[in-house]
Amino acid sequence: MKIVSKLLGFSLGLVLLLLATPAHATHFTLWIHGRSPGNTFNRTTYMDFSYWGPSSTAAGVNKRAVNWDGQSSIASTNGGIRNALDCYCTGSNFCYIAVHSAGDLQIGYALSMFGNSSRIKRNAIPNSSGVCGATDGSTQIGWNIFWVDVASGASGGSELANVGQVFTGTQIDTDLKTGNARALYNHNATAGITFFNFAGASGTLDAAILPGQDDEAVAYHSSGGVATTGSFCNPGDLFCDGTLNLGTAATSNGKAKWSFHTLQFRDDNESFNHFTNGNWQGIVSQVRADIVSNAL
Amino acid sequence: MAPAKRSPTKSSARSAPRSAAEAPARKRRAWPVAVLLLVVAGALAVLWSRQAPPPAVARATPPPQPLAHEAPGPWGNAEPGPDPAAAPSQAALRVQRAQQTLDNYVQATKYPPTSRPLREHPDLIEPLNKVDHRQILVPGGQARLRLRYDRTFVVGDDAVVIRLSGEDSAGNPAPCEILSANASAAPVGPDAGKLAAVPLVFTGDGPGSFTTRFQPGKQGFAQHLGGIRIAVHARVADEDGTPSFDLYYTPTPPAVFTRAVREVLDNGSLTLNLGINVHKAGRYLINARVDDANGNGFAFLAFNDEVAEGAQEIPLVVFGKLIHDGHAGAPFKLRDVEGFLLKEDTDPDRELVQPLLGTVYTTQAYPQSAFSDQEWQSEQRTRTIDEFTRNLKDLKQQAGSP
Numbered sequence: 001m002k003i004v005s006k007l008l009g010f011s012l013g014l015v016l017l018l019l020a021t022p023a024h025a026t027h028f029t030l031w032i033h034g035r036s037p038g039n040t041f042n043r044t045t046y047m048d049f050s051y052w053g054p055s056s057t058a059a060g061v062n063k064r065a066v067n068w069d070g071q072s073s074i075a076s077t078n079g080g081i082r083n084a085l086d087c088y089c090t091g092s093n094f095c096y097i098a099v100h101s102a103g104d105l106q107i108g109y110a111l112s113m114f115g116n117s118s119r120i121k122r123n124a125i126p127n128s129s130g131v132c133g134a135t136d137g138s139t140q141i142g143w144n145i146f147w148v149d150v151a152s153g154a155s156g157g158s159e160l161a162n163v164g165q166v167f168t169g170t171q172i173d174t175d176l177k178t179g180n181a182r183a184l185y186n187h188n189a190t191a192g193i194t195f196f197n198f199a200g201a202s203g204t205l206d207a208a209i210l211p212g213q214d215d216e217a218v219a220y221h222s223s224g225g226v227a228t229t230g231s232f233c234n235p236g237d238l239f240c241d242g243t244l245n246l247g248t249a250a251t252s253n254g255k256a257k258w259s260f261h262t263l264q265f266r267d268d269n270e271s272f273n274h275f276t277n278g279n280w281q282g283i284v285s286q287v288r289a290d291i292v293s294n295a296l
Numbered sequence: 297m298a299p300a301k302r303s304p305t306k307s308s309a310r311s312a313p314r315s316a317a318e319a320p321a322r323k324r325r326a327w328p329v330a331v332l333l334l335v336v337a338g339a340l341a342v343l344w345s346r347q348a349p350p351p352a353v354a355r356a357t358p359p360p361q362p363l364a365h366e367a368p369g370p371w372g373n374a375e376p377g378p379d380p381a382a383a384p385s386q387a388a389l390r391v392q393r394a395q396q397t398l399d400n401y402v403q404a405t406k407y408p409p410t411s412r413p414l415r416e417h418p419d420l421i422e423p424l425n426k427v428d429h430r431q432i433l434v435p436g437g438q439a440r441l442r443l444r445y446d447r448t449f450v451v452g453d454d455a456v457v458i459r460l461s462g463e464d465s466a467g468n469p470a471p472c473e474i475l476s477a478n479a480s481a482a483p484v485g486p487d488a489g490k491l492a493a494v495p496l497v498f499t500g501d502g503p504g505s506f507t508t509r510f511q512p513g514k515q516g517f518a519q520h521l522g523g524i525r526i527a528v529h530a531r532v533a534d535e536d537g538t539p540s541f542d543l544y545y546t547p548t549p550p551a552v553f554t555r556a557v558r559e560v561l562d563n564g565s566l567t568l569n570l571g572i573n574v575h576k577a578g579r580y581l582i583n584a585r586v587d588d589a590n591g592n593g594f595a596f597l598a599f600n601d602e603v604a605e606g607a608q609e610i611p612l613v614v615f616g617k618l619i620h621d622g623h624a625g626a627p628f629k630l631r632d633v634e635g636f637l638l639k640e641d642t643d644p645d646r647e648l649v650q651p652l653l654g655t656v657y658t659t660q661a662y663p664q665s666a667f668s669d670q671e672w673q674s675e676q677r678t679r680t681i682d683e684f685t686r687n688l689k690d691l692k693q694q695a696g697s698p
Contacts, residue, residue, distance in 0.1 A: 024686070024690075025683050025686075072643075073484055073643040073645075075641070075642065075643045075644070075645035076641060076642055076643045076645075078641070079640065079641040094683050094687075113581070113600070113638060115409075116409045116600065116676070117600070140675070140676070140679070141674070141675065141676040142676050144679070144680065144683065146397055146684070146687070147397055147400075159431070159432070162431055162539060162540070162541070163431070163432070163435070163537070163539060164540070171483075171484045171643065174482055174483060174484045174523065174542065177540075177541065177542060178429065179427050179429065179448065179541045179542060180523075180542050182419065182425075183425045183448045183449070183544070186417070186420065186583070186598075187419070188412075188416055188417045188418075188419075188420070189409065189412075189598065190404075191409065192400075192401050192404035192405040192409075192677075192680075193401070193404075194396075194397065194400045194401070194404075208432070208435045208436035208437070209432060209435050211430075227418040227419040228418075228419060229429050229430075239465075239466075256418035257418075258418070258419070259416040259417070259418075260400070260404060293386065293389065293390065293393075294389075294390055294393045294394075296390070296691075
């Protein structure tokens with residue numbers, strides 16, 4: 001019994017020593033979807049990837065699906081997004097974020113309005129309501145986020161909502177009007193987090209409504225993170241206001257991007273449209289590839 | 297937007313790999329040897345997790361090989377692919393991304409979120425969210441209606457000036473006719489569908505150009521908080537359609553700026569405490585711009601915090617390093633202050649404060665030496681940089697690079 005006692009003491013000491021050294025953070029990958037009226041996605045388990053594709057598909061370390069109703073306004077549904085950020089991106093946990101379309105408005109609104117607010121540190125274990133338990137009751141300022149990957153971001157709005165065609169009939173369609181999307185929050189305030197934009201250009205169906213290059217739902221002015229509307233295109237395309245340049249550079253006609261937004265992918269071959277087709281397709285495929293490579 | 301042609305699949309909650317954080321606690325028996333074994337096992341588990349960056353969970357799904365179209369970003373997919381022999385490895389690309397992430401963050405946070413370069417806000421250099429936008433009238437058509445309005449946000453008795461004109465697809469002036477126009481409550485919020493549409497009269501102010509001055513408080517919206525939709529039935533050349541856009545209106549502001557400013561030089565930064573009488577307590581977001589002695593705008597100030605009811609001050613900080621880096625000479629001019637009370641998780645989500653347009657206050661003159669050139673520091677910044685640095689180090693180790 002004496003030996004057991006000594007071993008126990010040694011082991012406890014070892015545990016305490018190990019706990020005293022800095023721990024590696026646990027990383028999560030959060031996926032925030034776009035407009036999807038009438039969806040029945042599970043909003044509490046963070047495991048329902050129906051919007052995107054098979055959940056068995058690799059999509060970053062510890063992937064989680066942050067689902068919302070896809071039709072109400074950003075302002076009225078953003079609490080659910082912030083709740084997920086509290087769950088997985090506080091305390092010792094750090095997050096990679098991937099968003100699609102109106103999901104860009106969701107993360108942008110959260111970071112701009114609340115990115116420097118006090119958050120309760122939570123334990124990444126959601127209860128039946130999707131709320132995670134507090135760790136020790138302490139708080140921190142802002143969320144722990146590496147970066148945000150944006151597939152066809154709609155935070156600059158879509159002309160499809162302006163003209164009331166295709167995007168009409170739900171509250172989110174009002175937010176998606178270009179003027180409203182751009183006035184909803186300060187897009188330059190990201191709490192220092194970099195947004196990597198991925199812009200698709202396989203647009204034909206609604207090209208007559210969307211200016212410049214588009215992916216059938218969102219034009220380059222938005223998906224490219226440009227701080228003003230306009231018709232922006234791939235290099236060499238005529239009849240556009242300017243070329244959408246890669247990185248943080250302004251368009252060729254001098255229109256700046258929002259700060260901390262960098263164009264990571266431009267669809268010069270016009271290969272990627274807006275839609276996932278329930279299988280991580282379209283421009284989302286490019287973001288998924290980036291996530292798989294870098295969200296570790 | 298909606299994932300077209302999507303065939304929803306079942307949630308993978310049961311089959312998805314679970315993280316260490318989710319692993320259910322195992323029952324333990326209460327006899328000493330079992331406790332000892334568990335303690336030793338726990339110690340080994342902790343030791344193992346420390347030696348295995350990133351966490352074991354991260355390796356549950358090994359990253360696949362790069363897809364055929366992958367290339368180091370930023371990239372365009374029509375650009376010539378890199379020479380495979382010279383292409384960096386996947387591990388090197390990860391290091392590159394992690395380094396970029398760290399560098400971006402360090403650079404982005406050398407000033408506090410409350411005091412930023414004005415040039416960082418290309419769409420907010422001027423207040424009121426002015427809009428100049430071209431809208432097609434018919435899908436596939438060539439005509440455009442140019443919409444210009446001098447403010448998106450309207451408070452109390454303020455008015456917005458709306459100008460419309462016609463253009464062809466190349467931006468040349470085109471014949472324009474306003475057939476009708478009206479204002480109604482936007483289809484979001486408690487007043488949606490309750491207020492009768494109010495006709496708007498546009499008058500010609502030049503060839504193919506029309507203007508109206510819309511004052512919501514005097515034209516049927518005196519009790520309406522939220523969006524107001526302006527719909528215009530217009531004809532440009534031989535195409536006609538009804539584009540619409542929204543303004544945002546607050547009839548009674550929740551707080552009023554007093555215009556009084558008390559300046560305090562503290563820790564190498566200049567704080568401009570702006571007086572405000574708060575009728576409704578809550579989280580206020582206030583923005584302002586600052587020009588230097590030469591009239592060059594160099595700072596965008598932001599306040600975002602809870603404010604109690606009553607006579608209060610909003611601290612607007614001109615950060616010392618921002619003054620240094622911008623080579624900004626005092627006295628400074630505080631101008632164009634605007635803001636709102638943020639209402640969480642509801643729509644409409646804000647009540648606007650009447651903006652203070654133009655120069656609000658001119659500070660005293662200070663020598664450059666009065667201001668600190670030190671970067672901003674905070675627990676938030678340190679925490680983030682520490683983790684980004686640790687992540688970079690881990691990836692470098694995996695890549696075998698120094």
